[in-house]
Amino acid sequence: MGKAIKRIGVLTSGGDAPGMNAAIRAIVRTCSYHEIECMGIFRGFQGLLDGDFEVLGPRDVNYIINKGGTILKTARCKDFRNPEGRKLAYNNLKSAEIDALIVIGGDGSFTGAMVLSKEFDIPVMGIPGTIDNDIHGTSHTIGFDTALNTVVDAVDKIRDTASSHKRLFFVEVMGRDAGHIALNAGIGAGAEEILIPEENMGLERLLDSLKKSKKSGKSSSIVLVAEGERIGKNVFELGEYVEENLPEYEVRVSVLGHMQRGGAPSCFDRVLASRLSVKAVESLLEGKSNFMVGLLNDQVALTPLEQAVKGHSPIDKELLRVSDIITI
């Protein structure tokens, strides 16, 4: 076991997600509770290279639990991929007397943290913060629940106009590699079909399904499409293709875009962020390192970062079946 930890650094990295500020707040205050210091590192790994640090006390994180985004900012950092970059980062940590590092982000961010930890023997801990929910070792990532509510709220609005005009809408949501948002929000919004990267239903089955939907007496339809769906057409091409092949439908397309990343976090995400963050700090103080703190079976649980990065976060096939049944 290493020396006693007196100062912990924290950074947010990758895409921002609602609840990151709740995590930062909890980390800062847990440090204070255990009478150690917390150092905020700005703009992710880039700030590590630039030495862009600031001591954060309990009052510096007042009134941020309900704010979207991240007060520490986030950025991409190419230089951190080079050994020289990481050497510089480590030197900055050392100069600032930071004894351990907590990284809030996704897979890529965790990989960065692991490499740094291996090369320079600094304790690190990961907290899963991304709206995509595509991280192994946790049932929920911070921001996922909020993004679902944002999507469902937007699709509820689109449903108003879809049903007034008796239209078919293709709505694209985030999820380049994972369909968690599309699948859950699709069920929540009552989408007639859901297209996700994990399953290629094929164009024929889509057309069949939409024909059946029309016949069943539905006057409007929503198809929720994950960015990374693999049907072979982007969402605009898909809309055109369907309108050509199913002239009984008037088709519209909407891409929800970046608003999915923002907004006040849901209660679920605030509580999740708080729980994971307390555990992250306390695990470091117990001498642990190289773990991700996640939620498994409703309990806070540690997963080795290496597993978290390599593992998959498959979609729940039961949900696909539920969706099929209840859109009859």
Add this chain to the structure above:
Amino acid sequence: MGKAIKRIGVLTSGGDAPGMNAAIRAIVRTCSYHEIECMGIFRGFQGLLDGDFEVLGPRDVNYIINKGGTILKTARCKDFRNPEGRKLAYNNLKSAEIDALIVIGGDGSFTGAMVLSKEFDIPVMGIPGTIDNDIHGTSHTIGFDTALNTVVDAVDKIRDTASSHKRLFFVEVMGRDAGHIALNAGIGAGAEEILIPEENMGLERLLDSLKKSKKSGKSSSIVLVAEGERIGKNVFELGEYVEENLPEYEVRVSVLGHMQRGGAPSCFDRVLASRLSVKAVESLLEGKSNFMVGLLNDQVALTPLEQAVKGHSPIDKELLRVSDIITI
């Protein structure tokens, strides 16, 4: 003056807007208050041609004041542009013993109502329902206020992620011919620049303004773009152009799309819809015809439909100036 009105028909036409249901509810109940009948006509003028009518009583419009969309549905109708189509419509009205017609919609819908009224001497009244606020004779159209809140709420979310990443966002909002949404929501969302159909600021001034904005120390920026802006590039081209010419900016584009038309109406829109609708029914009962009921100087006021259709609804230059000043 014509014969006593015993039954009034109501239809919604054109794009749907939040608050249309509040208007339908108020029309139905005002009819009931004055002991006449109200007949709902489905799918706009198309329903007029199809005889798609249903008597609506006060209890049929329970619990709809807070619902987006329109329970009467809306649709385009080509056949209504032909004299034969309108003849058919009139015959249907006559068969159903509908003595007068209220049309909730925009310019196009009002024109249809006027022509029908001229050709067949049936009393008509227009109520401005569109999110675009581009109708002469009313300071606010039904749905405009709600759409502003929807846009501002979405841009608040985008701001979270924009400021976390220090990015520049171009956000496209509705408004093909009018910049009311972009201008008001731009001020409300604190947009650094606002591009509207009524003003072509030119690419050079846009670049200058964004450069200045960066220099002033702002870490993120939002440009609100109305669909119909006249700078000569669509919003995606615009984003690319700016990224090429201002490499200091990381640019993203978001098109808010159809969610702007839906959602629970704001209190303002519910009250507005109720006020205009009571007046529409009572004006018909007083023997008036061919007017639009609007809000002028905070008072319900009638404008001849002909003027409403021909007139302009210019943007308020004071607002442009306010926007320039407060985004310094």
Add this chain to the structure above:
Amino acid sequence: MGKAIKRIGVLTSGGDAPGMNAAIRAIVRTCSYHEIECMGIFRGFQGLLDGDFEVLGPRDVNYIINKGGTILKTARCKDFRNPEGRKLAYNNLKSAEIDALIVIGGDGSFTGAMVLSKEFDIPVMGIPGTIDNDIHGTSHTIGFDTALNTVVDAVDKIRDTASSHKRLFFVEVMGRDAGHIALNAGIGAGAEEILIPEENMGLERLLDSLKKSKKSGKSSSIVLVAEGERIGKNVFELGEYVEENLPEYEVRVSVLGHMQRGGAPSCFDRVLASRLSVKAVESLLEGKSNFMVGLLNDQVALTPLEQAVKGHSPIDKELLRVSDIITI
């Protein structure tokens, strides 16, 4: 095992909760998927006694997934506690050829279902629908997540005014017997203290904590109080007591009340309701009876109704500790 099930009855009972409509929709459609009929029973057990039934098809539950409340209504029913009442209920079920019953509600509702099932050998299934989350056999009841977001959103608003005036607010939330809402929403809203039925912190410790909070430099404070807290004073008396004993605080009290039961359900509650409901219908079709369908370890799971009714749903002590730490 009994005879084949051809028609399932469904009722909602007890306090209504957001997501009940999503459950009704999923039950109706799962019945349709398995080609059996679904019969809606209005006003809970009272409707069972009154024979207030209506066949529900897939299109009858369009556009209700996002509506708060319950389209089947709910009511208290004294007569169902008498054998005569239950006999009448059973006869009505038999006349209507209802072969099995699904009850959406809480403990009391489940007890009613169990008794009926024992006395008349009719298969029953329970689905936990209540905002209080106080049911054994499920980590989440339908409506709990939505209520948390409603409370947190309201307290965020109160925080705005609390911090502008530097005040201390006591905010009472629902929870007569269980502190789940207060505890989770308290963490989510950043409440300085949380008073719940499961723990009596005592007046002295409350005063100490508030004194400490003031000293730590906080300018405003929120104390979240569950209805059933056991400190011995109601929330208004508590406010007065604190104001008398801590003159440095200006105290206000707010009772959130019934708005906590309403509103559009969160995505979480819609998905939860859909999953549990599919399972409830399919379990009946598999010949199972007298179970509650819940969520355990993120998986849909059956618990005998008898256990569900007798068991406890204790608060998570970890959450109390998290709350203590992060409000430092």
Add this chain to the structure above:
Amino acid sequence: MGKAIKRIGVLTSGGDAPGMNAAIRAIVRTCSYHEIECMGIFRGFQGLLDGDFEVLGPRDVNYIINKGGTILKTARCKDFRNPEGRKLAYNNLKSAEIDALIVIGGDGSFTGAMVLSKEFDIPVMGIPGTIDNDIHGTSHTIGFDTALNTVVDAVDKIRDTASSHKRLFFVEVMGRDAGHIALNAGIGAGAEEILIPEENMGLERLLDSLKKSKKSGKSSSIVLVAEGERIGKNVFELGEYVEENLPEYEVRVSVLGHMQRGGAPSCFDRVLASRLSVKAVESLLEGKSNFMVGLLNDQVALTPLEQAVKGHSPIDKELLRVSDIITI
């Protein structure tokens, strides 16, 4: 005319209201636009006495346009009512080289500003900021529109549970002296009756109205009650009285409370606050003093503070009539 103004002080006073931050932001930036300084004064008139000032530049008001409350805080101040207090205030203004003062608040705040201006010849300007909308000289006060949406959103939630249980709810909203909130939100929320300070409908008429409402087939009812209604009973007594006299109703009471003051301002309030604030600064620079900047006939307009304070802001009788008609 006085000397050139080089530094303007701004304070918020009285109850906070959503949009006050949007006003502060616009004042700071308009000062910057005109190349003068802005000095923020904390905690209202109390801060004036304490010399609690801080120079605010354009970047100090980033990201506050969408925040409820007031970053300048607000407080009551008894000492300002004494000549000695005001003398001290003036001396502090002079020491800080503040040449003019903008007060954002209500009647009481304006009176304070006027007295100070008279006694010490310092130019003052008032901006109406209160959710109550009870100020003469403006059709809308800053915060009113947001409060209406907050109330309507809460009552929509209560309606969900009211209609599920077929109950009658008495919902108390803010408005000690004025019924603007109750009247407008009552129409917007579809309240069956509205009790306001300006009209005493009497208990008999209330009972009659509720009886009629029941007979008309409505299954749930909402009565919106302004704090200052004059029927002679508080809202809880009223609920009991009605339950005793109309046993066909199951009555519940909800007091919305302080959440009505908070929350992100609506687009309307943000635009209103921005417009009034630009005008307030520019009017001072033109040498004007002792005016309130308001909105009249949709245009920014000045009203002498003396008139603003003395005048009434009567409710619109047309709205009462609209409410009667559409709740039939």
